[in-house]
Amino acid sequence: MTLSRRAFLGRGAALAGAPALAIHGPAPARQDPKFASTTGRGFASDAIHAGEEDGMSVTSIHMAKNYKGSYQRPPSNPTVGAFEAKIRSLEGGEAAVSAPCGMSIITQALLTLLSPGDHLVAHRCLYDNIMGFLQGFLRRWGVEVAFVDMNDLDALRAALAAKNTKLVLFEPYVNPTMEVLDAPKIIALAREAEALTLVDNTWLTPWLFQPLRHGADLVMHSATKYIGGHGSAMGGVVAGKKDLIQKIKGTVGVMGGILRPMDAFLLTQGLKTLPLRMQRHGESALKVAKFLETHPKVERVRYGGLPGDPGHKVGSTYLSACGGMLGVEWKEAATHSRFPGRLKMCKPWVSLGDVVTLVSTRAEEPNRAIPARFTRVSIGLEDAGDIIADFRQALE
Ligand SMILES: Cc1ncc(COP(=O)(O)O)c(C=O)c1O
Numbered sequence: 143m144t145l146s147r148r149a150f151l152g153r154g155a156a157l158a159g160a161p162a163l164a165i166h167g168p169a170p171a172r173q174d175p176k177f178a179s180t181t182g183r184g185f186a187s188d189a190i191h192a193g194e195e196d197g198m199s200v201t202s203i204h205m206a207k208n209y210k211g212s213y214q215r216p217p218s219n220p221t222v223g224a225f226e227a228k229i230r231s232l233e234g235g236e237a238a239v240s241a242p243c244g245m246s247i248i249t250q251a252l253l254t255l256l257s258p259g260d261h262l263v264a265h266r267c268l269y270d271n272i273m274g275f276l277q278g279f280l281r282r283w284g285v286e287v288a289f290v291d292m293n294d295l296d297a298l299r300a301a302l303a304a305k306n307t308k309l310v311l312f313e314p315y316v317n318p319t320m321e322v323l324d325a326p327k328i329i330a331l332a333r334e335a336e337a338l339t340l341v342d343n344t345w346l347t348p349w350l351f352q353p354l355r356h357g358a359d360l361v362m363h364s365a366t367k368y369i370g371g372h373g374s375a376m377g378g379v380v381a382g383k384k385d386l387i388q389k390i391k392g393t394v395g396v397m398g399g400i401l402r403p404m405d406a407f408l409l410t411q412g413l414k415t416l417p418l419r420m421q422r423h424g425e426s427a428l429k430v431a432k433f434l435e436t437h438p439k440v441e442r443v444r445y446g447g448l449p450g451d452p453g454h455k456v457g458s459t460y461l462s463a464c465g466g467m468l469g470v471e472w473k474e475a476a477t478h479s480r481f482p483g484r485l486k487m488c489k490p491w492v493s494l495g496d497v498v499t500l501v502s503t504r505a506e507e508p509n510r511a512i513p514a515r516f517t518r519v520s521i522g523l524e525d526a527g528d529i530i531a532d533f534r535q536a537l538e
Pocket residue numbers: 243244245246269272313317342344345363364365366367376377378493
């Protein structure tokens with residue numbers, strides 16, 4: 143079974159105003175309906191062919207410090223370039239630049255784009271270390287940071303009206319709360335306010351959402367996650383407008399946060415199967431979410447693909463599926479603390495977007511809307527029945 147947009151919507155018909163199901167006909171859930179190939183090919187074909195070296199079955203790994211005389215910082219390595227070209231093509235960007243991990247690319251991008259006195263508006267919850275960078279480093283260097291609940295578009299409007307805003311930053315599917323934000327509307331509001339938009343698309347990947355097609359200036363990924371997909375490489379990448387990427391590239395050259403060729407090779411190989419993996423992650427996540435919903439020890443499941451989820455309606459306006467991340471609120475603290483340690487096949491490890499199902503326990507943080515007794519689950523590519531069986535036995 144493939145997770146069709148119909149399945150995500152949880153009903154027979156598309157919502158009024160939602161992208162038409164007819165775009166994809168009976169085809170499996172696929173990319174953002176705004177996807178427009180720059181090559182004339184489909185997403186899956188570009189995932190395989192874009193950026194590849196001519197006449198080679200795989201892009202070569204060039205380890206040389208000097209390539210045809212050029213030094214490798216600022217980045218000019220052809221293996222790294224092939225990875226960036228593939229991302230640029232899949233995200234629909236004019237250019238892309240990479241780094242050794244997601245944190246490296248976002249910190250280098252923010253240091254490029256912001257100056258003391260600038261105002262940044264971010265959703266009240268972002269990936270922990272990004273939030274830490276905003277609250278610590280950026281504030282210390284004189285950048286004003288306003289955290290806003292972007293579920294409330296009036297609150298966002300007010301924050302943008304209150305101050306000249308340089309940059310708006312958010313994740314459409316929020317780590318770890320599983321909120322589904324109205325990304326196209328947030329991007330539109332940021333544009334109205336003449337602010338740049340940087341979207342952290344790590345959780346959805348370009349297969350499910352392509353922020354640049356919706357008017358965002360920049361999109362970034364922790365490529366360590368779904369882009370690589372196999373837990374064997376780390377990387378970060380940002381794509382978007384050429385002039386902005388050129389500036390970020392300049393910073394990468396100075397700061398030295400460059401992606402290494404071996405990682406670029408592994409991430410490129412991972413990208414080739416992204417559509418297949420994302421479909422499977424999504425199908426299995428929906429099955430596991432449905433199982434957990436009916437379990438007596440579960441208070442609430444958070445998964446944007448579930449019809450009862452608070453983010454489902456807004457997600458249905460621009461997403462065809464919700465990927466592999468879900469959250470569980472347990473009824474009892476004892477279940478919360480014991481569940482990860484009782485798993486036999488799935489792993490109680492931090493990280494996500496891997497072939498392996500990964501489970502991580504979270505502490506309550508009301509200011510970020512992280513609920514009590516909450517567990518984050520990254521559904522892997524194992525048989526969904528085996529994931530469910532492992533969860534069931536861990537809950538006995
Ligand atoms: C949404 C999101 N952005 C950025 C990062 C940072 O990426 P990395 O671990 O590759 O530095 C993560 C890591 O979990 C993430 O989940």
